[in-house]
Amino acid sequence: MKAKAFNLRDIFGDWWESATPIQRGITRTVVIATFYALPFLNNPVIDTPETSFKSVLFYPLVLFALMAVGLNVVVGKSGILDLGYVAFFAIGAYTHAVMSARTSLNFWEILPFAMGFAMLAGLILGLPALRLRGDYLAIITLGFGEIIRIIAINTEAIGGAAGITDIPGPTPIFGFEFSVMDPRPYYWLTLTLLILVIWGVLRLSHRKPGRAWEAIREDEDVAEFMGVATLKYKLWAFIIGGAVGGLAGAIYASKIRSIQPELFTLNLSIMILACVVFGGMGNIWGVILGAVLLGYIPEKLRFLSDYRIIFFGLLMVVMMNIRPNGLMPRKKREKFQEKIS
Amino acid sequence: MTKKLLEIQNLVVKFGGVTALNEVNLHVNEGEIAALIGPNGAGKTTVFNIVTGYYKPVSGDVLVDGNSVLGLRPYLIARMGLGRTFQNIRLFGDMTALENVATAADALNKSGLLSALFGLGRSRRDEKRSMETAQSLLEFIGLDHRAHQMAKNLPYGDQRRLEIARALALNPKVLLLDEPAAGFNPQEKVELGDLILKIRDKGYAVLLIEHDMSLVMKISDRISVLDFGQKIAEGTPSEIQKNQRVIDAYLGVAEDAS
Amino acid sequence: MDFSILVTDFWSLTIDGIVVGAIVALVSLGYTLVYGVLRLINFAHSEIFMIGTMTCYLVIQQFGFTGYEEPLPLWKFASLFLLFGLTAAMVSGVAAVILEIVAYRRLRVLGASRLSSLISAIGASFFLVEVFQKLSGAKNLDFPRMISKEPIFTFSSAYISADKILVIVGAGIVFYILNRIINHTKLGLGIRAVSQDEKTSILMGVNVNRIISYTFLLGGALAGVGSAFYMVFYETTKANVGFLIGISAFTAAVLGGIGNVRGALVGSFALGLFQQYTSAVLGYNWKDVVTFVILVFVLLVKPTGLFGESLQKARV
């Protein structure tokens, strides 16, 4: 057998495969618990200097991660270049803002609507747009993102350019109060939802839908020839991505309590796309790593004031050149079997 | 009378004014290996692209097991019983061999995305079926030891055979093979011929596009010849070999291609 | 909604639309040329345009020139315009070549996914905008009035002034030269060859790297020329000036069929005119909405844009 290069990922992978269910369970619990415990950390090394680390943990870190996981279904898994992901985020945010003002529903009851409207938007856009490919699709989605923002600016019924203020937060649940003061419950809530979404996405990835998406990404024509209903699965990817975006938007609105259309610009779409590619398209863990880093680094660099985006841009170029497929690229662990002859 | 599993009637195809196929009639009978030969640019691959629904013909009809498939999306045609391979290998490179085959096997499962998400029994049964189908097909073509390797990392010959396994996962009525022997050495060609015969013996009808005449002559039951979008001859291998028109139009020119 | 403006001010809107379209076209060509040879969106191309406008500004600054109150005599303007126009073309062209080397080349050699290049380009774009933000103090930079904007003559409702004539005629000359380059030079042949089929071009002995560099040079230079026209027409720039015009130009390229030079031209003028009309009737803000809706319809009918070759069909 060839000597393997020292590779943490392989070492962990080998260990994970040979681990007993109990060992796996313990590891899972510890890792998840660590993430839940993050707001209690008070470590000057990881703290952000100018902003509150606890607050940063919620936005951008975990919210970026949630959106990146959603966008990853679209871009990473199915290979659909979506430059208008912010639209779903905005739809979710506005759904919560408008419905909590106009109806007596609380945050938890509105959440399904926020996701539902985002999914509906995905369907309405996806049906015509997903017949197109590659860069043509990219420009249509980009346009969609802008259109949603322009409509929000020009619709006085949803606050126009000034947006909506006095958005209520979530009502207490399991003894957690969601005060605007304390970002931690929001962090925990989003983290919980993120774990749920990861669970769902992983489940799909390992089954028929995951294979269909991968096949579409690899070669759409061939996937179609092999009986994959490509349009249907692309639509599903779009809708699932949209639902996660809408979810993130509703949580965001419930936290910041006032939203304006100018919060939902193309830049946010690009940022989330960058998280996906920077971390490693198609690999959910890589994508999360990308989101955490791209959310964290600008906050950490805030002390550089003007120069921080300069460094940030430079970092993106350098990193992509060093690791073109992202920090943790999608990689299947191949298994070799000796042929029994 | 033998059943015609695939039938092409009076097919006319034009690309921007150029006639690619002109009034072509073809069919594949149950349990036979039919071959389609002709010089480069004669329109052979176009036939595949028409019957699998990728292009639309100007006129004519395509019947799969007696039903017209004209105007259907390619994936539906595939599910109705046409599996194909490609002249230039087009596997899902970043997926494992097993996944490549399972993807096609999935097409015959009814369970959808939601049942996969919520782990309903039907989806679990389907998942098992896909995996078992894929595994047994890999065994059939002798690739089971490479099941968990990525398709793009397989040797060339294995990639060609994997494409065949993937097409078979659709449980096709007719298997369409587009130059399966391209790039093979003589030994591999012999093995391929045996494999195609084995496939026929399993009960699949085969439509074969191939430049290698010795292979075509050896395994085909019936051969059709295309030249400049026209069918110029049809018959058993021995008939075709004797056909003066084929010899004039084709054999003398194309011998170097193999 | 008031359609009467389309009647009363038709020619004024049309002339302005042509002027805007001409400037957009010069930027759009850069997207489409690069797309042709590399099959990727050069996201940082808008910043190449920005660098062009900054170059114009700096050249004029070097002359300590603030001719705002009274425009220059024609000969003086012409020589100055040639000076900063050519400098901008050169600087933008070189900047585009450097961009390609820094942000794309290694990725291309490694055969990375096109999205990796996109993110690299976005990083480069952030970097350039912020550097110029810093250098310019994040301010709008004011360009002096160099050519009279008094109407020379009126044409129906349209006032035709020297700057508009300059942009339209100037852009026409540039398009003519570009046409010569693409269709009648060895470089043009190389670009067309690589656009058609990179692999075969390599086999045929085309130095693909050099062709790609030249393509970036050409695209950048066109954006530089566009930036000179832009500065004369709008008389202002800032670090993020590229964003809006970049989106317009990219949309125009897609509308025309990205990768196709003629498509970029037609798409740009169509977009310029169309946006001018819709913003007059519906309001400036809604023009983008209508534009994208129209774009969806155009692409649904013709999935590769107005002039795009059906690349995907040719692939199987």
Added chain:
Amino acid sequence: MKKFISLAAVSALVVGVSVTVAPSAFAACTGNPAIYFQGALTGPYQETGINEANGVILAIDKYNASKPKVKVEYKSIDTQASGANSPALAQKVVEDECAIGVVGGMYSGETLAAVPIYEGGKVPVVSPSATNPALTNKSAYFHRVVGSDLVQGPALAQIAISLKSKLFIVDDATPYGKGLATIVKKTAGKIVVGTDGVTEGTTNFTSVVSKVKASKATAVFYGGYYPEAAIFIKALRDNPATKNVKFIAGDGVLDGEYIKLAKKNAEGTYLTAPGQPMEKVAPALAAEYKKKFNRVHGLYTLEAYNAAYVLLEGIKAGKTTRDALNTWLGEAVVKVNGTTISFSATGDPDNIVMNQYTIKNGQMVWVKRLS
């Protein structure tokens, strides 16, 4: 071996977590109380931001120099005037136990996004220049020393009416610009002959000019900030048909950069601002400012100074906790630089000032007090 790795990994994680866990409560304030400034210290709007920040610094320095019982520290958060940045930064202020008051935010958008957090942390806020009406009544902790656009909008409409004009209204789709334009449109009523909306950052006003021309308007109101206003006025003046329209705009345009960019076209622009002309109202302070920072004050330098001054008066009166200071703000009547500042229950000033300005010979000139 494998088991060892797993154990090592698990234990490393556990140790790592336990070592760095710290009590979640905020560290109690050990130093002097601090007043924060919230606004743009970098980015496109830094000019206005720095002018305001310096006003706050000046007030605090003067206060500290007067040998008070409690000295006050100046701190700042740089939002770049963006609502996307301000919540996380405001959170930091709230968590700083020493922070007992905030001067800011500078623009309406960033303030709207940050106020809920200040309210949660019970930090009193006094804004020198955020004028969006939606801020009023939002929070018991929000105050401002300037009147809202509910005052500025009608004042602008009144100018248009008194000019007997047919008015065309254009806005830039920002919370400030569009908000103000909406109010102007409502109060100007029948004289409005057309509206349009542009995008912040645009340079292409040709279609807007065509619309103005077609509407036969004699005056144009622009709701937005100075960079676009300068381009817009130039485009209007260059077209013979709109050459002579009167140009009316709010405080977002009232800035030295507007004159620099629009040059002679800026002459005669009708401008309003709740901000006072510092060189007239407090010439000595303006001179002190110039000496200290080696730059001329801007619009709202005085208001920032005044806002900080009110908070400092409270501290001087012994209100050194957030709540005490906030309660005190509700009742206080402070005289500073010729203005009497007190707040209504909604947080708006009782004494609302509105000024008209114009540009004359390349200078910002105060015309009159409107209210």
